[in-house]
Amino acid sequence: MRTRYSEDQQAVAEAFGELFAREASTDAVRAAEAGCGFDAGLWRTLAAAGAPGMAVAADYGGGGGSLVDLAVMVYEWGRRIAPVPLVEHAVCARLLAAVGGDWHRDAVAAVAVGELIATLAPGPLDSGGVARLVPAGAVADVVAARRADDVVVTRSRPPATARPNTADLPLADRDLSDAQTVASGAAAEDAWERALSEWKALTAVAYAGLAAEVLAMGVDYTKQRRQFGVPVGSFQAVQHGLADAATRTEGARLLAFRAVCALEAELTGKPTPPIRARPWPERPVSAANKSGKYTAATHPGLSDSRSRSEAGRSDGGRLASMALLFGAESARFAADRALQYHGGYGYSAEYDVQLYYRRAAGWLLQLGEPSAEIARLAQNDLGPKATEAA
Amino acid sequence: MDFAMSARAEEFRSEVQQFLAEHVDAETIAAGRDGTIHSAALHRAIAERGWLSGAVPAELGGGGMDPVELCVLVEELQLHQAPADALGVAVVAVSMILEHGGEHLRTAVAPRLMAGEALACLGYSEPESGSDVAAARTRAERRGDRWIINGAKMWTTLAHVADYVVLLTRTDPDAPKHRGLTFFVAPLDADGIEIRPVETMGNERSNATFYDNVVLGDEWRLGEVNDGWAVMKTALKYERGIAGGQFPSPPVIEAAIDWARGACRADGASLIDDDEVRHKLVRAAIDVEVCRSFAYHTAALASEGAMFGVEGSMTKLFASESYKKHCAWFLDMMGAKGLLTHDDPGAHMDGRIEEHFRHAPVTAIYGGTSEINRNLVAEGWLGLPRSR
Ligand SMILES: Cc1cc2nc3c(=O)[nH]c(=O)nc-3n(C[C@H](O)[C@H](O)[C@H](O)COP(=O)(O)OP(=O)(O)OC[C@H]3O[C@@H](n4cnc5c(N)ncnc54)[C@H](O)[C@@H]3O)c2cc1C
Numbered sequence: 001m002r003t004r005y006s007e008d009q010q011a012v013a014e015a016f017g018e019l020f021a022r023e024a025s026t027d028a029v030r031a032a033e034a035g036c037g038f039d040a041g042l043w044r045t046l047a048a049a050g051a052p053g054m055a056v057a058a059d060y061g062g063g064g065g066s067l068v069d070l071a072v073m074v075y076e077w078g079r080r081i082a083p084v085p086l087v088e089h090a091v092c093a094r095l096l097a098a099v100g101g102d103w104h105r106d107a108v109a110a111v112a113v114g115e116l117i118a119t120l121a122p123g124p125l126d127s128g129g130v131a132r133l134v135p136a137g138a139v140a141d142v143v144a145a146r147r148a149d150d151v152v153v154t155r156s157r158p159p160a161t162a163r164p165n166t167a168d169l170p171l172a173d174r175d176l177s178d179a180q181t182v183a184s185g186a187a188a189e190d191a192w193e194r195a196l197s198e199w200k201a202l203t204a205v206a207y208a209g210l211a212a213e214v215l216a217m218g219v220d221y222t223k224q225r226r227q228f229g230v231p232v233g234s235f236q237a238v239q240h241g242l243a244d245a246a247t248r249t250e251g252a253r254l255l256a257f258r259a260v261c262a263l264e265a266e267l268t269g270k271p272t273p274p275i276r277a278r279p280w281p282e283r284p285v286s287a288a289n290k291s292g293k294y295t296a297a298t299h300p301g302l303s304d305s306r307s308r309s310e311a312g313r314s315d316g317g318r319l320a321s322m323a324l325l326f327g328a329e330s331a332r333f334a335a336d337r338a339l340q341y342h343g344g345y346g347y348s349a350e351y352d353v354q355l356y357y358r359r360a361a362g363w364l365l366q367l368g369e370p371s372a373e374i375a376r377l378a379q380n381d382l383g384p385k386a387t388e389a390a
Numbered sequence: 391m392d393f394a395m396s397a398r399a400e401e402f403r404s405e406v407q408q409f410l411a412e413h414v415d416a417e418t419i420a421a422g423r424d425g426t427i428h429s430a431a432l433h434r435a436i437a438e439r440g441w442l443s444g445a446v447p448a449e450l451g452g453g454g455m456d457p458v459e460l461c462v463l464v465e466e467l468q469l470h471q472a473p474a475d476a477l478g479v480a481v482v483a484v485s486m487i488l489e490h491g492g493e494h495l496r497t498a499v500a501p502r503l504m505a506g507e508a509l510a511c512l513g514y515s516e517p518e519s520g521s522d523v524a525a526a527r528t529r530a531e532r533r534g535d536r537w538i539i540n541g542a543k544m545w546t547t548l549a550h551v552a553d554y555v556v557l558l559t560r561t562d563p564d565a566p567k568h569r570g571l572t573f574f575v576a577p578l579d580a581d582g583i584e585i586r587p588v589e590t591m592g593n594e595r596s597n598a599t600f601y602d603n604v605v606l607g608d609e610w611r612l613g614e615v616n617d618g619w620a621v622m623k624t625a626l627k628y629e630r631g632i633a634g635g636q637f638p639s640p641p642v643i644e645a646a647i648d649w650a651r652g653a654c655r656a657d658g659a660s661l662i663d664d665d666e667v668r669h670k671l672v673r674a675a676i677d678v679e680v681c682r683s684f685a686y687h688t689a690a691l692a693s694e695g696a697m698f699g700v701e702g703s704m705t706k707l708f709a710s711e712s713y714k715k716h717c718a719w720f721l722d723m724m725g726a727k728g729l730l731t732h733d734d735p736g737a738h739m740d741g742r743i744e745e746h747f748r749h750a751p752v753t754a755i756y757g758g759t760s761e762i763n764r765n766l767v768a769e770g771w772l773g774l775p776r777s778r
Pocket of ligand 1: 512515518522590594596752756757758
C-alpha cells in the first residue's frame with residue numbers, strides 16, 4: 001500500500017503548486033469575482049501547461065494521465081480556489097472521450113486541449129430542456145447532461161454572465177433542448193455515474209486543499225495577532241479548535257485520495273482488493289446470531305454490491321460520495337475556525353478567509369443537496385426504503 | 391499512491407478472520423465482562439500463531455510483521471470484539487525490553503512474554519499524575535546492588551492477572567522532572583506489592599498498585615538510570631502500531647442496523663426507513679471510512695520505514711471522539727430499551743450498544759486524552775506555541 005505521492009506525482013504537485021500560487025493569487029480570485037467568476041488568462045496558462053486534458057486519453061489529444069495524477073493537480077487548484085472550472089472540465093472531457101467518439105471528434109479534441117471549455121449539468125433538465133444553475137455554465141462552450149436514459153451534449157455560446165451567488169461561482173442556466181445524444185441505456189448510465197463519481201472524488205480532493213490552505217491562514221494569523229500581551233495562537237481554546245480542524249482536514253485528504261485511487265483501480269481493471277466494503281453485515285443478524293457474535297461470513301465483499309444503476313454502487317463510487325460529504329464538512333469547519341480566530345478581520349472583505357469560507361459552501365451545493373447524497377448512500381449501504389422499493 | 395491492500399495482506403486478513411472465527415465466540419466475548427478484557431486461551435493462541443512476536447520489530451529480534459498486516463490484525467481483532475487488551479501491552483513491553491533491557495530481562499522475561507506464557511502490565515500513571523506522566527513520584531532508591539521501591543500506581547490495568555509490571559519510577563527527585571526517571575520491570579509476586587481493584591463505569595476493571603519497600607536486583611532495571619524518559623518515548627512509539635482503537639465503531643453500527651431493521655416507529659414505519667436513522671447510519675459509516683483511511687495511512691508510512699507521530703494522535707482523537715458520538719446516537723435511537731444491560735434477557739444483541747456506550751468515554755482518556763492529542767496536533771502539526 002502506498003499512501004504518498006510517487007516522485008512523478010510530487011513533481012506534478014510542485015509544478016502546479018507554483019503555477020497556481022503565481023497565477024491564482026487571491027488578487028486574481030477577487031478580480032474574477034468582479035466578473036463571472038472566471039479568469040480567462042489563467043485558463044490559457046493552464047491550457048498551455050496541458051492541465052485541462054491531463055487525464056484524457058492521448059488518442060483525443062490529452063495527456064493520458066491517470067485520475068490520481070489529475071487529483072494531485074486538483075489538490076493544488078483547491079488550495080488556491082483558482083477561478084477556473086478545472087474539475088468540471090476534466091470530468092466532462094473524460095466522459096466525452098469515453099462515450100462521445102462519434103460526437104464531433106474535433107470538438108472533443110478541442111476540449112482536451114482546453115480550446116473549448118466543457119462542463120456537466122448534474123441535475124435534471126426542466127420541461128423546456130433547460131439545465132438550471134449549471135456549474136461553469138457561464139463560461140462553458142460544451143455542456144453534457146442527462147436526458148431520460150441518455151447522455152446528451154450541446155455546444156453553444158456561453159452567456160459569460162453568472163447568476164449572482166454566495167461563492168461567486170460561474171453558475172448559469174443553459175438551454176439543452178437541441179442537445180445531441182451521445183450515449184443511451186446502460187452505457188449512458190454507467191458513463192454518467194462514473195463521471196459523477198469522478199466529480200465527487202475530485203471535488204473532495206479540492207476541498208482537502210481548500211481546508212489545508214484556510215487552516216494555514218488561521219494558524220499564521222493567530223501566531224501574529226497579539227492580545228493580552230501574547231499571540232492569540234497561544235490560547236489553548238484557539239489551539240484546540242485549530243487542532244480539530246487539522247485532524248478533519250487530514251482525514252478528508254486521506255479519504256478523498258483513497259476514493260480517487262479506488263475509482264482509478266476500477267478503470268484499469270485492477271479494482272482494489274475487496275477491503276471489506278462495509279464492515280458490517282447487511283442482513284439482520286439477530287435471528288441467526290443471537291449472541292451478537294461477529295462472523296466473517298456475514299461480511300459482504302465487493303461482489304455483493306448491488307445493481308450498477310444505484311449510486312455509489314462500487315466501492316469507488318461509495319467512497320467518492322463519502323469523501324465529498326466529509327470533505328465539504330471538514331472544509332467548512334476549517335474555514336469557520338479560521339474565520340472565527342481572525343476575529344472581526346475575518347469577517348471583513350479585505351481579508352482572504354471569507355473567500356474560502358464562501359467557496360467551501362459553494363462547491364458542494366452546486367452538485368445538489370447534501371441530504372440527497374446521504375440518501376443515496378443510505379440506499380447503497382442499507383437497501384432501499386420500503387417506499388423506494390415500491 | 392494506490393491505497394490498495396496487497397494480495398498478501400488480503401490473504402492474511404482471511405487467515406486472521408478464519409482464526410478468529412475459531413477462537414472468538416460469544417463465550418469468549420462474554421468472559422471479558424468479568425472486567426478483565428483478556429482471554430488466556432485466545433492470548434496463547436495468538437502467540438502460538440506467531441502474531442505476538444510478529445508484532446515486535448525485526449531489528450529488535452521480533453517477527454517484524456509488515457505494519458500494514460499488523461494493522462489488519464488489529465482491525466480484525468476489534469471488529470470481532472476480541473478481548474485482547476493484553477496483546478498490545480505484551481508487544482510494547484517486549485519491544486521496550488529488547489531495546490533497552492539487560493541480559494536478565496532479555497533472556498528470562500522477554501521470551502515468556504513473546505510465547506504468551508506470561509503477561510505484562512504498564513505502571514505509568516499514578517494517583518497524582520496521568521497526562522503529566524513525567525511527574526511520577528514512585529520512588530526507587532539504590533542500596534548497594536539493589537533497588538528499594540516505594541509508592542503507588544493508579545490504573546495498573548491487568549496487574550491482577552499479569553506477571554510483570556513495567557514500572558516508571560523516580561530515581562533523582564532533585565533533577566528536572568524528565569531527567570530523574572528510571573524504568574524497571576518488576577515481578578508482581580515480589581514482596582511488598584499490593585494490588586487493589588478499581589471498578590469502572592464500563593465493564594473493564596483496573597487496579598491501584600502499591601509498592602512498599604519492594605526490593606529489586608539491578609537486573610530488573612530497564613534502560614539507564616535517570617534516562618527513563620528516553621525509554622518512555624520509545625514505548626509510545628511501539629504503542630502506536632498495536633494500540634488499536636482505530637476501529638471501535640463497526641460493532642456498534644452493526645447492532646444499530648440490526649435494531650433498526652427490527653424496530654418500528656409509533657406510526658408503524660420500520661425504523662430502518664426513518665430518514666434520521668438512515669442519515670446517522672451513513673454519517674457513522676463515513677466516520678468509519680475516515681478512521682480506516684487514517685489507520686492504513688499510518689501503517690503504510692510505518693511499512694516504508696517513515697516515522698510518523700502526529701498522525702497517530704489525529705487517528706486516536708478522531709476515532710475515539712466519533713465513537714463516543716456514534717454510541718450516543720444509537721443508544722438514543724433505541725429509547726428505553728437501549729438502557730437494558732446484557733444482564734436483562736430482553737437486551738438487544740446482549741446489550742451491545744449499551745455496553746459500548748459505557749465503554750466509549752474511556753477511549754478518549756487512556757493512552758493520551760483527547761486534550762493532550764489536540765495539544766500535540768497544535769504543536770507538532772501546526773507549529774503553534776506550546777500552551778503549557
Ligand atoms: C480504564 C483505564 C485504564 C487505564 N490503564 C492504564 C494502564 O494500564 N497503565 C497506565 O499507566 N495508565 C492507565 N490508565 C491511565 C490513563 O493513561 C490516564 O487516565 C490518562 O493518561 C489521563 O490521566 P489522568 O486520568 O490522571 O487525568 P489528568 O491528567 O488529571 O487530566 C484531567 C483532565 O485534564 C485534561 N488535561 C490534562 N493536562 C492537560 C493539558 N496539558 N492541556 C489540556 N488539558 C489537559 C485532561 O485531558 C483531562 O480532561 C488507564 C485509565 C483508565 C481510565
